[in-house]
Amino acid sequence: MSTNQNPEKDITNSDTSHGRQIVAFCLGAETYGVDIQKVREIIPIQKIVPVPRAPDFVEGIINLRGKVIPVLDLRKHFGFEKKQATPEQRIVLTEADGEGIGVIVDSVSSVLRISDDSVEPPASVITGDEIDYIQGIAKVNDSLIVLLDLTRIISDAEKRTLKQVDLASAVVR
Amino acid sequence: MEYTEDLSIFLEEVDELLANTEQNLVELEKSPSGEALIQEVFRAMHTIKGGAATLGLQDGVEVTHAMENILDTIRSGERALTPDVTDLLFSVLDWLSSWKAALERRSARPSTESIMAKIQAVQPGAAKTGEPAGTSGEPAAQARDSLEDSSDLEPILAGQISEVLDDGKPVYRLTVKLNPEAELLSVRCFQVLVLVGEIADVIESVPSVDKVEAGEASDKLDIYLTCSDDGVSAKKVAGSVQDVVQVSLVPYHRSGSKQTTGDSSGAVAGTGSPEELHNTDEAPATEQQGEQPHKGEQDNGPRRDGDSVVRTTNLGRTVRVNVALLDLLLNLVGELVIDRTRLSQLGLRLQASKETAVIGNEVAALSARLQRTSQELQEGIMKARLLPLRSILSKFPRMVRDLSSRCGKLVDFEIRGERPELDKTVLEAIDDPLIHILRNAIDHGIEMPDERRTRGKPERGKITLSAWYQENQVLIQVKDDGAGIDPDRVRESAVNKGLITREAAARLSDREALELIFTPGFSTARTATEVSGRGVGLDVVRSNLERINGHIEIKSQAGIGTSVILRLPLTLAIVRALLVECSGITYAIPTSSVEEVLVVQREDIKTIKGKAALTVRGSVFPLVSLEGCLKDDPWMGNGNFKYAVLTRSHDEPLALGVDGLIGEEEIVVKELGRILSRLKGIGGATILPQGDPAVILDTNSLL
Incomplete structure (x- = not known):
């Protein structure tokens, strides 16, 4: 939202050359990036209340200014191992079809401008069936940044939820 | 009683x-x-x-x-x-x-x-303690005082009337009839006497002021009075008193002093109407119904008008209802909704089979109708919970006065539009925020009188609280013409408190900078102790409002003033819920699905095929763990719980074992979002008063 309460959301500090602005964050040793247009807010980790029977990549719900927002753990979503909470962790808030949703990341490193020609399409070998939400790989200096489409991640998560619910109700019957 | x-x-x-x-x-x-x-x-x-x-x-x-x-x-x-x-x-x-x-x-x-x-x-000497008499300035009391020593009232009454008549002044008899069913008849009589006494000289009344004060009043009151006009205004004010159903005014003429004296004694002694007291000159007694004269009272100021409309004029159309009753009704509607859902499921099952398809269709149609009815019922009850904003605003003028005089400031406070009605829960939730905002306006907004003068402003500051409807919302604005908020000072303050880096603060627009005052930790210690005394900051104000789906925004212009706007929902999806605790996590269970809450005693637990159960009044409640249910392992914990919540699941009795009971609370139901919307046994989420989110359970589908 319009409230810039966190220095991380440092978005106005860039030139106006071609390309896109991304928020870069770390998960494990890797760096990921999401389109800054899709990021509503970045907030420090706060109290996350678990939701019973929720898919396991859903960490729980938070109170964001009176709204109940589900928070996903990207580590779990990508199948990484669980990590102890650290002060660097952040919740990146995004929106999918008008609904707010948060994803937990290890740390937010910076806001970068990347030029379109530094982005390569993802190689299917690397991405496997995750191709849907990986938009490309950007080379910045010597490191690689995996560009994610958060909206796709959420619809992917929804699909997984549906599968689980169907399975559950099948078991009940 | x-x-x-x-x-x-x-x-x-x-x-x-x-x-x-x-x-x-x-x-x-x-x-x-x-x-x-x-x-x-x-x-x-x-x-x-x-x-x-x-x-x-x-x-x-x-x-x-x-x-x-x-x-x-x-x-x-x-x-x-x-x-x-x-x-x-x-x-x-x-x-x-x-x-x-x-x-x-x-x-x-x-x-x-x-x-x-x-x-x-x-006022030394003026307050004679223990003497509940009227004051000397009051004609009615005066008349009474002079009669006090006399044991023989009646001749004096007649004598007094004669005296007045002798002075060449007209005497009228005002007969006031009250609703005999009314409560506090004597208080109403007293009110009539006081009101009439203010505009006319009351010679005496039957029953007398003394008797009225002692509680000896009936539904009829005769007042003998003299006044400069034709007595119409006295009649008017008498008619304005609550429970007065009829007022008649008859001029009183002497038809011979001796005779009058005798007649009056009988009249005063008896409770009957002293017809004999006025002579045969039947001046048409102008009748006036008790309900209309409120018009004549409007010059008493605008404050009257809301009150009398609700309390008297609409006497037959509004009733006071106990809040507990409304809560009960709301819960009953909740149960109705649950039953309807079951009915529609039943319909589906019947429709599925060929033999019962016809009945199934009927059941489905019935449940559809039931849904409409129960929804309207629910909306009606939600509306019945609406209270006028006035009920919380009335204390503010005094509060503003006290606070501003304590700060040495001069403040004019005005309330515009106290009619909007809001849900009880919403009203309760905005009370403290409004106090906070007003305090801020006085403490930080309005400048000291000499400072205002040097700035070319009027010495007296002005704070206006206005409220109005806008679409599905009620807006409340608190506006002052004070110093306003300087965005640079907010930036500075936020940086000093370590809430934001200097660079980030510099990049914020002025509007964004203003928003910083809602950041936790921004409100200064000075604010918390000296003015609010509650230790809450604007961040708490904001989160309180957001809990009830409200919103707060602030606009300010340095040197010109500040305006704070609250946007509030008219009604909310509110349910009463029991808050329980399992392994440190709080869950809300709508009270409509809670039959009873028990402390589990070890000896009460029976086992059936090795599984724990409680017998309550002949019914067997399988005792499962709430936490276990949520982990699809209901028998977890072996019946080893402190408390059990008796409820029903799929129409069968079920006792849910929990670790702790936190209490009952009215909660606002919120959506969980699409990802979490279809979870079994989970009906939504809410924000607890402490600000943490909590899951609302649907016990019926828990297992």
């Missing part, structure tokens, strides 16, 4: 009178010459005194009587309304408030000692 009812009616009235008086005093402070306002205050005290006397509350009589005395000297011009007198009057109001509160709680009433001492300090 009757006493209790009388008392509660009296207390409600006192409540209103005190609120009105408080406003009047605040007004009076601005324009100390407001005679009409002094009258109002006087009248309010008089009504309270009358009620207190009827109920035998001598301490209340003592204090209101003393206050009357002071008001009387002001009324008569003997004394000016100096600030020390105003302060005293406010102290008396405070005393009456705590007195009233004590009566409500049935606890020890406050002592009159210190307040009486204060009164006597201001």
